[in-house]
Amino acid sequence: MSARLNTAQPYAIGLFRIVVGLLFACHGAASLFGVLGGAAGAEGGTLDAGTWPGWYAAVIQLVCGSLVLLGLGTRAAALLASGSMAYAYFKVHQPGALWPMENGGEASAMFCWAFLLLVFTGSGALGLDRLFSRRPDAEREPATQTVTVAA
Template sequence: MTSRLDARLNTQSPLALGVFRIVIGLLFLLHGTSKLFGWPGGPSVPLGVWPFWWAGLIEVVVGVLVTLGLFTRWAALLGSGQMAVAFFWQHLPKDFWPINNGGEAAVLFCFGLLLLVFTGPGALAISRR
């Protein structure tokens, strides 16, 4: 019975991966728009302020590319690296544990995007056409 379920689920893996990519991409995009434009929440960062404004710009570009499934592996690698840097620069000095230092989102984005580097975009990607 388990092998039948596995076989059926395996046929849907590309679609599930595509939906995962779209969700991660949209969340990353919103992470960037909140820094650059103050939307959907939070204050916007003044133009050019290092490193936050530049991080927001990377998040918007990577978020759009990952959501669309265009240059997914390269965009995800850039986004994953940026989140690793964000964790080590901004969160780790406060405390080791992400639950205590506010770095949970950075860790989740880092590893979610790193997964896309290795798996590719899945279904529903522009690069698949």
């Protein structure tokens, strides 16, 4: 049973990455373009361009979420996304109350830890990272050289 689960692990990580990236990108798209219900607190509208920190957070959400969704530059995008969610939690939510259930920061906390996990696991299966990192078999294995020592 354990061996089967181990062989499926890259696919589980890949699916996890896809779902987390999609949800994160949707948050950014909602805030920037007013789709999917619009920006939180903006009555279904959008955030004004350049407003701190909301507009910048939305750009990070859309760009990093899309990169993670595609599995392209996953570790770097996930690190930036995780940091932005840590900032959101500690600067926006945590001053209101200690626990995420009290301060409305559950999504920020979950996204922060989910992206931090992806920093360490990478994109898993089904990501463009793997497609672009593939090299022909001849390039993968180092060429063996024979050295002749003259006596």
